[in-house]
């Protein structure tokens with residue numbers, strides 16, 4: 244619909260109304276129906292492989308013409324293997340334990356009233372995310388599994404790919420007995436549609452923004468719908484005085500270089516002053532050999548001539564690239580203070596053999612995920628056993644860290660009496 248004169252508000256309200264109706268239907272489906280719908284959606288994705296890959300080739304050609312970086316093109320690209328992984332992902336989500344209807348607490352009051360706290364869907368979830376077609380299927384699938392209707396607004400470069408994925412999913416959902424409108428895609432790249440979505444309080448229960456600074460600023464300024472933030476990851480690894488050098492080396496290299504463009508990649512390495520000279524040279528050697536640019540404070544620079552100077556802006560930068568800032572700190576309190584000041588409450592890790600220092604760090608660093616002797620790249624729903632993820636919540640309300648099907652639910656109280664009235 245891009246390029247046409249359309250009443251965007253009417254389009255978005257129609258999407259909202261359909262989503263609301265679908266969410267009411269979904270909320271009372273059985274676990275078996277949702278499994279059948281998701282499995283049928285996976286079958287439909289496989290059946291539409293040629294169409295989807297064709298659409299993706301068009302997105303890729305436009306992305307190349309637009310000058311997208313290799314990392315962004317890789318994010319956008321589908322092939323048969325990736326498409327199969329997406330379909331398999333839907334089946335994995337289908338096979339997860341059903342999150343709905345679980346009785347979380349159950350008690351009877353002296354007056355005989357029986358009260359149960361029961362897990363229910365959130366309702367309609369609007370998800371705004373980058374040009375990554377697999378997120379379209381993962382997010383739609385997790386919403387359906389948890390009985391929610393999804394309104395998906397993927398990145399503009401992925402519109403053709405995401406449209407064909409959503410078309411296939413909707414057909415599959417219907418074949419499986421679920422409403423097609425359980426998953427809808429905003430059919431335009433016009434960012435005004437995002438603005439409308441953020442204010443559709445009658446139809447949308449939760450907004451999940453998954454992206455960087457520009458999206459953050461807009462959502463903070465305009466959203467009237469409650470938000471579960473999935474924002475930037477300025478993630479740290481702290482090498483403590485009691486760090487095992489081999490673990491530190493392996494973790495730092497993996498945290499930075501396994502995939503540099505993801506939100507869980509380490510952006511700043513903090514090193515205890517007492518071990519900087521002993522541990523940093525080998526670690527910098529590994530990073531440089533792997534193609535990483537290292538920027539550091541004066542002490543770090545003195546240890547290796549290839550280290551470029553870091554300035555104040557580096558500590559607040561999410562490079563999403565093969566660049567790392569390294570800072571020497573005076574101890575765990577200094578590291579925690581740095582993370583509090585410059586981090587983004589996403590994922591932070593300590594490397595140490597001292598259990599007391601590790602527990603001190605884990606208790607005090609205020610991030611969705613805190614790790615001990617493990618890479619920040621484990622910030623991922625799949626790695627947590629959630630089957631897939633919407634992303635990593637960097638907010639504190641409702642859900643923190645990886646958001647899977649269970650995190651897309653709320654609860655309500657079901658009270659059963661036999662005629663009680665309140666005195």
Ligand SMILES: NC(=O)C1=CN([C@@H]2O[C@H](COP(=O)(O)OP(=O)(O)OC[C@H]3O[C@@H](n4cnc5c(N)ncnc54)[C@H](OP(=O)(O)O)[C@@H]3O)[C@@H](O)[C@H]2O)C=CC1
Pocket residue numbers: 371372373374396397398399400432434437438453454455456457458461472473474475476505506561563633634635636637
């Ligand atoms: N916490 C998490 O789970 C995740 C966080 N991220 C973070 O996302 C960032 C990288 O993503 P990036 O490629 O920059 O994504 P962007 O923030 O550029 O884009 C994400 C989505 O937001 C939309 N958007 C961006 N700005 C606006 C605006 N002003 N108004 C309306 N819509 C807008 C984009 O639309 P359009 O296509 O029009 O640009 C796109 O759909 C990093 O900071 C990364 O850490 C990424 C993945 C997961």
Ligand SMILES: N[C@@H](CCC(=O)OP(=O)(O)O)C(=O)O
Pocket residue numbers: 318373375504505506507620622623624632634
């Ligand atoms: N959590 C996922 C990556 C999510 C993510 O950051 O995606 P993107 O920024 O689109 O590359 C993972 O660890 O694989």
